[in-house]
Amino acid sequence: xxxxxxxxxxxICQRGTSLTIQCQVDSQVTMMFWYRxxxxxxxxxxxTANQGSEATYESGFVIDKFPISRPNLxxxxxxxxxxxxxxxxxxxxxxRQGDGFGYTFGSGTRLTVV
Amino acid sequence: xxxxxxxxxxxxxxxxxxxxxxxxxxxRDTTYYLFWYKQPPSGxxxxxxxxxxxxxxxxxxxxxxxxxxxxxxxxxxxxxxSQVVDSAVYFCALSADPxxxxxxxFGGGTRLMVKP
Numbered sequence: 734x735x736x737x738x739x740x741x742x743x744x745i746c747q748r749g750t751s752l753t754i755q756c757q758v759d760s761q762v763t764m765m766f767w768y769r770x771x772x773x774x775x776x777x778x779x780x781t782a783n784q785g786s787e788a789t790y791e792s793g794f795v796i797d798k799f800p801i802s803r804p805n806l807x808x809x810x811x812x813x814x815x816x817x818x819x820x821x822x823x824x825x826x827x828x829r830q831g832d833g834f835g836y837t838f839g840s841g842t843r844l845t846v847v
Numbered sequence: 848x849x850x851x852x853x854x855x856x857x858x859x860x861x862x863x864x865x866x867x868x869x870x871x872x873x874x875r876d877t878t879y880y881l882f883w884y885k886q887p888p889s890g891x892x893x894x895x896x897x898x899x900x901x902x903x904x905x906x907x908x909x910x911x912x913x914x915x916x917x918x919x920x921x922x923x924x925x926x927x928x929s930q931v932v933d934s935a936v937y938f939c940a941l942s943a944d945p946x947x948x949x950x951x952x953f954g955g956g957t958r959l960m961v962k963p
Binding site: 734766774775776777778781823825827835836837838839840841843 | 880882884889890891892894897938942950951953954955956
């Protein structure tokens with residue numbers, strides 16, 4: 734399975750600021766996924782990021798709030814913009830496993846907005 | 848549309864007890880994949896098992912076992928002789944053919960607390 738390095742692992746940010754989360758994969762992957770997990774909740778897909786094209790956002794998520802970059806097949810970033818306390822969540826990136834039939838997750842970024 | 852339901856939001860057991868976590872799913876796809884993930888307090892998601900819709904054989908891995916029944920659209924997870932280290936949130940998830948770009952749909956999760 735791919736190994737994902739996600740940074741930062743946690744951060745406390747002031748409202749109105751932005752945070753960029755990075756995911757580095759140890760192998761080339763076509764699709765990367767970004768999830769949000771609000772406190773005590775399940776995981777919700779934010780967007781799917783393909784290399785060389787615009788990310789595809791799920792309902793309720795917009796590019797202005799969660800811009801995503803995918804410059805190559807091993808790296809992606811998610812930015813949480815103009816943060817408010819409601820953005821306090823765990824954010825996780827994910828890729829499909831090598832055999833194509835499963836998913837590996839990064840260790841997550843625990844974000845607290847104050 | 849896909850849906851995964853984990854009716855048990857929280858379960859508390861005493862160490863060495865057996866515990867079963869329920870998972871019921873809905874999908875119109877004939878080919879699909881079911882997953883269980885463990886999320887310990889540290890927050891990362893740990894992959895436990897993947898099962899495709901054509902394989903209804905039950906699986907056992909150490910103290911873990913899974914019972915997949917298409918007739919009832921269920922994919923239940925049993926931990927035998929639970930241990931304190933099993934305390935975590937467990938998620939059941941569903942995906943249609945991943946090669947078609949489908950992503951995971953997660954259930955709401957079950958928080959398992961194993962007390963010494």
